[in-house]
Amino acid sequence: MLKFLAMGGYARYLWPCYALTAAVVGLNIRWALRSLRAAQAQARRRIASVRAVS
Amino acid sequence: MAWVWFHRFGSPPHFYRLATRLTPRFAWPAALLCLSGLIGGLVLAPPDYQQGDGFRIIYVHAPAAWLSLMVYVVMAASAAVGLIWRMTVAYAVSASCAVIGASFTALALATGMLWGRPMWGTYWEWDPRLTSELLLLFLYLGYLGLRNAIDDIGRADRASAVLAIVGVVNVPIIHYSVIWWNSLHQAPSVMKFGRPTMPAAMLVPLLLMLAGFTAYFVALLLIRARGELLRRERNARWVAEALGATATGQG
Numbered sequence: 356m357l358k359f360l361a362m363g364g365y366a367r368y369l370w371p372c373y374a375l376t377a378a379v380v381g382l383n384i385r386w387a388l389r390s391l392r393a394a395q396a397q398a399r400r401r402i403a404s405v406r407a408v409s
Numbered sequence: 410m411a412w413v414w415f416h417r418f419g420s421p422p423h424f425y426r427l428a429t430r431l432t433p434r435f436a437w438p439a440a441l442l443c444l445s446g447l448i449g450g451l452v453l454a455p456p457d458y459q460q461g462d463g464f465r466i467i468y469v470h471a472p473a474a475w476l477s478l479m480v481y482v483v484m485a486a487s488a489a490v491g492l493i494w495r496m497t498v499a500y501a502v503s504a505s506c507a508v509i510g511a512s513f514t515a516l517a518l519a520t521g522m523l524w525g526r527p528m529w530g531t532y533w534e535w536d537p538r539l540t541s542e543l544l545l546l547f548l549y550l551g552y553l554g555l556r557n558a559i560d561d562i563g564r565a566d567r568a569s570a571v572l573a574i575v576g577v578v579n580v581p582i583i584h585y586s587v588i589w590w591n592s593l594h595q596a597p598s599v600m601k602f603g604r605p606t607m608p609a610a611m612l613v614p615l616l617l618m619l620a621g622f623t624a625y626f627v628a629l630l631l632i633r634a635r636g637e638l639l640r641r642e643r644n645a646r647w648v649a650e651a652l653g654a655t656a657t658g659q660g
Binding site for chain 1: 461462469473508509512523632633637639643648649
């Protein structure tokens with residue numbers, strides 16, 4: 356296990372690459388869902404306000 | 410008959426429903442492909458005879474770089490479709506690409522720097538491949554900045570579409586930079602004519618990661634495009650129905 360983590364001496368370059376990738380992959384999921392939910396909430400508010408007027 | 414497909418795909422309510430349904434069909438395969446690619450790349454693949462275990466950075470660097478280019482092509486192509494046919498769905502797709510593309514371009518640069526330090530002895534060099542990839546990041550940021558500067562979404566779509574289309578010339582420059590000029594960066598091992606120059610034990614995990622990242626991008630794009638479609642179609646009748654707000658007036 357320790358040998359695996361050491362990555363033949365490249366651990367200090369390799370694991371940051373994988374950590375950054377995990378962060379970008381995770382953040383993109385969060386940003387995409389947040390963007391969709393914001394648009395849905397905005398559309399719902401608009402529908403409600405149009406209904407309130409008519 | 411091909412036009413029927415084109416028209417249905419271009420119909421916002423149809424696209425919205427289709428995107429909702431298709432998202433898990435890309436998200437789950439993406440997770441499985443990446444997981445198997447990671448096991449194959451980090452555990453099963455043998456160390457490289459020159460780079461030892463350091464070469465394993467390829468399993469995140471190459472997919473990030475692949476997405477940085479592929480996402481740009483999708484962004485520019487859908488921008489062109491939007492401009493030519495005034496298709497709302499195409500603009501929604503185009504606008505959805507920029508943040509994803511910019512973040513993966515930054516990731517490709519960062520992982521490339523971390524790979525370059527032990528192998529080339531430097532984090533950064535003003536090399537054709539590195540410089541053109543940095544230009545790609547600026548193109549994405551310019552696209553995002555231009556959109557943010559324009560309040561009207563229709564005008565933002567048209568103006569940023571022109572920028573996206575002009576910038577697409579950079580994509581072949583990035584890809585062929587390692588062949589046209591002397592570059593520190595290696596030449597392509599997979600994305601080229603002929604057989605890949607890699608043994609199967611190293612190549613298969615890389616192909617799994619490339620496929621996994623691609624499926625992941627499609628899932629992200631489908632999620633984002635739905636939101637972008639709602640922003641452009643806020644006065645359309647189908648929106649209330651799609652949000653399930655018909656009966657109660659709220660959801």
